[in-house]
Amino acid sequence: MSIDSIRVSLKEDHVSEDMLQRMYELMWTMRYMDRRSVAMQRQGRLGTYAPLEGQEAAQIGSALALRSQDFVFPSYREHGVAYVHGMPLERILLYWNGRYDGCIPPDGVNLFPVSVPIATQIPHATGAALAAKMRADDQIVVTYFGDGATSEGDFHEAMNFAAVADLPLIFFCQNNGYAISVPLRKQTKVKQIAQKAAAYGMEGITVDGNDVIEVYLAMRSAVEKAANGGGPTLLEAITYRIGSHTTADDASRYRDASEVEMWKARDPIARLEKVLRERDIFSDTWVKELRERAESVVNEAIVAMQSEPPVSLDQLFDYVYQDMPEELAMQKQTALLRQTKGVDGRG
Amino acid sequence: MSIDSIRVSLKEDHVSEDMLQRMYELMWTMRYMDRRSVAMQRQGRLGTYAPLEGQEAAQIGSALALRSQDFVFPSYREHGVAYVHGMPLERILLYWNGRYDGCIPPDGVNLFPVSVPIATQIPHATGAALAAKMRADDQIVVTYFGDGATSEGDFHEAMNFAAVADLPLIFFCQNNGYAISVPLRKQTKVKQIAQKAAAYGMEGITVDGNDVIEVYLAMRSAVEKAANGGGPTLLEAITYRIGSHTTADDASRYRDASEVEMWKARDPIARLEKVLRERDIFSDTWVKELRERAESVVNEAIVAMQSEPPVSLDQLFDYVYQDMPEELAMQKQTALLRQTKGVDGRG
Amino acid sequence: MANTTIIGAIADALRVAMRRDERVMILGEDVGVNGGVFRATEGLQEEFGEARVMDTPLAESAIIGASVGLAVNGMIPIAEIQFLAFVYPAYEQLVSHVARIRMRSQGRFTVPLVVRAPYGGGIRAPELHCDSPEVIFAHTPGLKVVVPSTPYDAKGLLLAAIADPDPVLFLEPMHIYRSFREEVPEEYYTVPIGKARLAQSGTDCSLFAWGAMLQVAMQGADMVRKTHGVSVEVIDLRTLSPLDRMAIRDSVLKTGRAVVLHEAPRNAGLGAEIVATINDLALDALMAPVIRVTGYDTPYPLFALEDVYVPDAARVAQGIMQAMNYEIGARL
Amino acid sequence: MANTTIIGAIADALRVAMRRDERVMILGEDVGVNGGVFRATEGLQEEFGEARVMDTPLAESAIIGASVGLAVNGMIPIAEIQFLAFVYPAYEQLVSHVARIRMRSQGRFTVPLVVRAPYGGGIRAPELHCDSPEVIFAHTPGLKVVVPSTPYDAKGLLLAAIADPDPVLFLEPMHIYRSFREEVPEEYYTVPIGKARLAQSGTDCSLFAWGAMLQVAMQGADMVRKTHGVSVEVIDLRTLSPLDRMAIRDSVLKTGRAVVLHEAPRNAGLGAEIVATINDLALDALMAPVIRVTGYDTPYPLFALEDVYVPDAARVAQGIMQAMNYEIGARL
Numbered sequence A, B: 001m002s003i004d005s006i007r008v009s010l011k012e013d014h015v016s017e018d019m020l021q022r023m024y025e026l027m028w029t030m031r032y033m034d035r036r037s038v039a040m041q042r043q044g045r046l047g048t049y050a051p052l053e054g055q056e057a058a059q060i061g062s063a064l065a066l067r068s069q070d071f072v073f074p075s076y077r078e079h080g081v082a083y084v085h086g087m088p089l090e091r092i093l094l095y096w097n098g099r100y101d102g103c104i105p106p107d108g109v110n111l112f113p114v115s116v117p118i119a120t121q122i123p124h125a126t127g128a129a130l131a132a133k134m135r136a137d138d139q140i141v142v143t144y145f146g147d148g149a150t151s152e153g154d155f156h157e158a159m160n161f162a163a164v165a166d167l168p169l170i171f172f173c174q175n176n177g178y179a180i181s182v183p184l185r186k187q188t189k190v191k192q193i194a195q196k197a198a199a200y201g202m203e204g205i206t207v208d209g210n211d212v213i214e215v216y217l218a219m220r221s222a223v224e225k226a227a228n229g230g231g232p233t234l235l236e237a238i239t240y241r242i243g244s245h246t247t248a249d250d251a252s253r254y255r256d257a258s259e260v261e262m263w264k265a266r267d268p269i270a271r272l273e274k275v276l277r278e279r280d281i282f283s284d285t286w287v288k289e290l291r292e293r294a295e296s297v298v299n300e301a302i303v304a305m306q307s308e309p310p311v312s313l314d315q316l317f318d319y320v321y322q323d324m325p326e327e328l329a330m331q332k333q334t335a336l337l338r339q340t341k342g343v344d345g346r347g
Numbered sequence C, D: 001m002a003n004t005t006i007i008g009a010i011a012d013a014l015r016v017a018m019r020r021d022e023r024v025m026i027l028g029e030d031v032g033v034n035g036g037v038f039r040a041t042e043g044l045q046e047e048f049g050e051a052r053v054m055d056t057p058l059a060e061s062a063i064i065g066a067s068v069g070l071a072v073n074g075m076i077p078i079a080e081i082q083f084l085a086f087v088y089p090a091y092e093q094l095v096s097h098v099a100r101i102r103m104r105s106q107g108r109f110t111v112p113l114v115v116r117a118p119y120g121g122g123i124r125a126p127e128l129h130c131d132s133p134e135v136i137f138a139h140t141p142g143l144k145v146v147v148p149s150t151p152y153d154a155k156g157l158l159l160a161a162i163a164d165p166d167p168v169l170f171l172e173p174m175h176i177y178r179s180f181r182e183e184v185p186e187e188y189y190t191v192p193i194g195k196a197r198l199a200q201s202g203t204d205c206s207l208f209a210w211g212a213m214l215q216v217a218m219q220g221a222d223m224v225r226k227t228h229g230v231s232v233e234v235i236d237l238r239t240l241s242p243l244d245r246m247a248i249r250d251s252v253l254k255t256g257r258a259v260v261l262h263e264a265p266r267n268a269g270l271g272a273e274i275v276a277t278i279n280d281l282a283l284d285a286l287m288a289p290v291i292r293v294t295g296y297d298t299p300y301p302l303f304a305l306e307d308v309y310v311p312d313a314a315r316v317a318q319g320i321m322q323a324m325n326y327e328i329g330a331r332l
C-alpha cells in the first residue's frame, strides 16, 4: 500500500450545511476558550496550560465523526475533542487548575481522563477496543496522540496488539511537527507518520489536519470501517500548533517566525470560512451571533470554574482504594485535624 | 521499497571454498555442542539451556561476515554467533551453568553478555553504534533477537533511534516462527519481519535463514553498507528451531510434528552439504576428520567447564560497584564467616 | 476437597472465577495452548475459548496497558507476567496508570485487575527470573500486593484478588509451586486481603515472612526451638500492601523481639517498613533491634551463587538468636 | 567564584565536565537548541555541537538503553530525563541492565552513566511531574542515588557523579532550582558521593532530609528552637544510596531522638530504611520512636491539593515535638 495512493481526496459535498456551521462554531468556541486560557495562565488564574490553537480542525473534525457510545482516550491537548464528545468546558478548565473535576466526565460521556505520560493512553485504547469487540456491541474506540508519541514503545506495542487482534480502533495522530522543541525530522526518518502503519499490517492514512472537512470525512470512514469489523486505522492529521507547547514553553527558541507565519496562513478556521462563503452560508450577523454565543459559553465556564468549592481532603484520601486501609484512614484523620485545628492530631 | 523486490537473490559463487568448508565445520561443531548440552541438562549437569538446532546457518553465516572489531549484542540463543566471534565454548557452557565466566569474553572479543529480558539488548546496540559513529573508527554493531522480540517497545525505540541517527548497525532477526509457544501470526500481522523496517525509513531484507551462504552474503553487504556510512539495516533470517524453546519447554504441546518434519527437511547443514558435494569439496575423510575435530573441541570445553573452580563470594560482592560500600563490605564479611565457620559473624 | 499444590490451587481458582463471571478473562504470553510456562492456565483456553484466554504479543507494557482498557470498559482482566522481573517494562503502566486511575478519576473509572507473576529464587533459573521486588510495588499507593504461601491461601487469596475492585499484584512463590500439597475446598471461597496469618504461635520472638520464605521461617524457628528452646511466633504476612500493621504490633508487644525475613536485598526492602512499623507501634516493647535476614545488597546472582544468596534456615536461626542474645544497653 | 542557583550550578558542572573530557556527552529530550525545559543544558549544543548534545526521539527506554551502549563503548553519557516520573518507561533498562552490567560481566563492562532528572513537588505542575520515587532506586543494588540541596553541592556532586565509574541517578529538586543563590567556585571540584552533610548541629533531636525538603527541615528546626528551645541537628543526606549509615548512627547516638522527612509516600519510603538503620545501629540510644514526616500514602495529587500533601515546616515542627514529648514506656 503506497502512501501516496492512500492520501484521501474527499469532497466537501458529503457534509451538510448544518454540520459545516456547527464545525465553524465549535472551532471558534475552542479558539476563544484557548486564548482565554493562555491569558488566564499569565494572570495566575490557571496552572500550566497546553494550547491547541491551530489544531482545531483536527480535533473538532475528528470528534464530530464519533458516536456518543464511542470511547475516547485522549492525550493532554485534546480540549476540542473532549468538548465535542461531551465534557463540559468548565471541567476542562478545572483540569488545568489542578482539580480532579477535570478528570471526571459526566455519566454517559465515554472519555478517559487526560494521560500525561506520552503514549501511555494508546495501550488503554487497545484494551478498551478489545473489550468492545468481545462484547460485540456497537462501540469503537479512538485514541489521540502526537507525532512525538510515535517514538515511544507504548505506541508500537499497542499498534501491534490492535492489528493482530483486529480491533475496532482508530489511532489518531495529530502531527503538529514538533514534540516540544524536537522537530519531526529528529523524531523519525519517515516523512509521514501514517507510513508507520505498514509495520503492523494496518491501514495508514494521512489527511490535511487543517481542513476540517477532510478530517471529518476520513474519520467518518475510519469509524465506519471499525464499526463494521474492518479493523484498526492509523489516521494522521498534519497540522501545526501556533502557540507554544505549553504556557511554560517559549516556542520562539526553536521555531522560526516565518514558519509560524506560513502556518497561520493555513489557519483552519479561515479555511472553513472560505468554504462557508463559497456555499453562501456565511453572514456577518450569523458570525456575530455565534461569536457572542461562544464567548458567553466560555465566559460562563470560566465563572463556573472560579466558583468551584475549595478542594476537599476527601479527594486526596477517599479514592486510593475503594475501601480505605486503616493506616490511610489514620493519615486522613491527622490531615483533617491539621486543617481544622491547625495541629497534628498526634502533635 | 517493496518487500518482494528487496529479497536478495545471491549466488554462492562469491564465497570461497575455504569459507564454505569453515561454515560447515562451525555449523557441525555447534550442532554437536547443542545436542551435548541438551543431554547434559537432562543429566543434571547443566541448568536450563536454550538449544539452537536448526538455526546454525543464520548464526554462523551472519557471524562469519563480521570483523573482529565489530561489537555484537546478542540475545540468549546465539551460541553460534558467540563462538564464531571469539567466545570460548567452555565459557558458553559455563553460562548455562549459572556461572559468571559465561558473561566475560576474552580481551579483544567485542561481545556483550547474554541479555535475558527480551529485546532489551537492542537499544544497547543503538548506543554502541552511536559511539562508534562518533569515534568514526571502523566499527559496526550488530544485535540479534527473535521474532517475538519485535513486539517489545525496546525494539521499536531502538530501530527508530538508529534510523534517525543513521547508525552503523545491523538489526539481525532470527525469525524462527515462534516466541515460546506463540506463533508468528499471533505476534504480528505482517508476513515478514523485514516489513517493519518501513516504519523507520530503514532498509529491511529477508533471507532464507537456513541457507548459510545467503545469510553470509546478505550480512556481508549489510556490514559493508554500515561501515561505509550507509546506515542501519533490518536483516531477517527465516528459520526454525527444531528443539524446544528451552530444556524447560515441551514444544510438542504447541507444534505439530508434521511442521517440525517439514523443517527438518530444510536442515541447514544438509543443505550446505549438498552445495559442498556439487562443488566437489565434500569427502568422507574430510567429514570424518572435521567431526572428530569438532567433537574433541566440544568435549574439551565440557571438561574445562566441569573443572572450573567453585564459585567464590568475590563474584557476588566485588562487582556491584567499583568501590564496595561499607555496608556491603560488612555483608560480605558475614557471608565469608558463614562459609568458613558455618556461622554468622554476628550470631 | 482436593489434595493439591499451590500451582494446582491457582489453576483451580482461575477456573472457578471464570465459570462464575463471564467478565473474567486471562491474557499474557503463552497462556493459551501452552497453558502458561508453569501450567497455571492449563486447559483454560479449551474450556473458555481464545477470546477469554488470550495469547498476547510479547509486550508487557501492552499487556498491562490493555488490561487497563479492558478493566475500564467492563472486563475483569487477569494478566499473567511470565516472571516478575518481566513486569519491569510495564512499570510505567502499573505505577502511572493502574495504581492511579481510581484516584485520578475520583472513582469514575476503576481497574479491577489482577496481575499474576511467579517470583523468587531457588530454582536454578536463568538471570532475571528470580527477583523479589515486592517492596517497589508496596511503595505504590493504589496497588495491593498479595503473596500466598500455602495452597489453601493461594486459591482463597487469588479469588479475593479477582473479586477486589482494585488492582492486585498477585505474586506466586514459584519455588514452592509444587513442593507440598494440602486439602483445598473445591468450591468458591476467599481469604481476606489485608490480614496476616498466624502460622505458629510463640512467646519469645516474632518472625515475619511471606511466600517461599515461610517454609524457611518455620525451619529456622524449629531449629532454635530444638537447640535453644526458643519459642518463635511465625507470622505469614500474606498481604504486603496494605500491611497488617496491627498483627505486627500485637505480636511484638507479646514477644518483645522480632526478625524479618525476605529474599530481596536488605537496603530499603520491605523489611525496613516492618522495622519502621514496629518503631511506630511497639518500640517500648522492643528488647533488641529487629533483625533483618535478607538477600544481600547485590543483584540476584546467576544461579551457581543463589544458595549463598537466598536466606536459609541456618541464617534465620542465627537471626533469631541474635535477637535473643542481645544485651539491652543504656538506652536512656 | 560565581553567585548562582542550583540550576546555574548544574549547567556550570555540565559545561566544565564536557570541556575536561571529550567522552562526556549529553542526550535527552529537548536538551539541544531548547537547552532543556529547565535550561540546564542552555548553550551547550552551541559550544559542543549536535553530536555531543543530542536531542533524542521521545523514547526514554531508548535513551537509557542507548546510554548503556554508549557507556560500554567508550563514552561517558549524561542522560536527561525531563521529569523523574518519565523514567518509568526506562525502569527495565535501569534495573535490569544499568545496575547489573558491572556485576554480570564481573567488571569486564561498566556503565559510567549519569541520569539527571528534576523531581519533587511544589511547582503547580501537571500530574506525574512531581513524584519522588527515590526509594525505588535506592533499593536497586548497582545504582547510586544522589540529591543535592545547595548550589555548591549541586555542582560538586554532579561532577563527582560524572567522574564516578558506576551509574548515578542524579535527582534535582526542581522546587529549589532557582530559589536561592550561593557562591560556587568556577573551577572543577567534587563533593564526595556517599557522605552526608551536617547542615546544622544540635543536641536534642536529629532531623534527616534531602533535596527540597532540606529548606523545610531548617524552617521546622527553627520553629521548635524558637517556640520550645529545642536544639535540632539537621543532616542533609545528599547520597540516598549508598546511605551514610555512620552519619545517621552518630547523630542519633548524640541526640537520642530522630525525625525523617521526605515527600514520597510514607509506606516503604526511604524513611523506613533510615528508621531501620537507627534500629540496627543506635536502638539503645533511642528515647522515642523515630517520627516520619512524609507525603501521605496516596499518589501525588493534582496540584490544587499539593500544599496539603507536601510536608511543610509546621508538620516538621510537630514531628520534632512528637519525638521530644514522647514518654518512654515500660520498654522491658
Ligand SMILES: Cc1ncc(C[n+]2csc(CCOP(=O)(O)OP(=O)(O)O)c2C)c(N)n1
Pocket (backbone or CB within 6 Å): A077, A116, A117, A118, A145, A146, A147, A148, A149, A150, A174, A176, A178, A179, A180, A245, D029, D058, D060, D082, D086, D089
Ligand atoms: C513519557 C514522557 N516523557 C516525556 C514527557 C514530557 N513531554 C510532555 S509533552 C512532550 C512532547 C510531546 O510531543 P507530541 O507527542 O508530538 O505531542 P504534542 O505536544 O506536539 O501535541 C514531552 C516530551 C512526558 N509527558 N511523558
Ligand SMILES: Cc1ncc(C[n+]2csc(CCOP(=O)(O)OP(=O)(O)O)c2C)c(N)n1
Pocket (backbone or CB within 6 Å): B077, B116, B117, B118, B145, B146, B147, B148, B149, B150, B174, B176, B178, B179, B180, B245, C029, C058, C060, C082, C086, C089
Ligand atoms: C521482557 C521479557 N518477557 C518475557 C520473557 C520470557 N521469554 C523468554 S524467551 C521468550 C520468547 C522469545 O521469543 P523470540 O523473541 O521469538 O526468540 P526465540 O526464543 O524464538 O529465539 C519469552 C516470552 C523474557 N525473557 N523477557
Ligand SMILES: [Mg+2]
Pocket (backbone or CB within 6 Å): A146, A147, A148, A174, A175, A176, A177, A178, A179, A180
Ligand atoms: Mg507534536
Ligand SMILES: [Mg+2]
Pocket (backbone or CB within 6 Å): B146, B147, B148, B174, B175, B176, B177, B178, B179, B180
Ligand atoms: Mg522466535
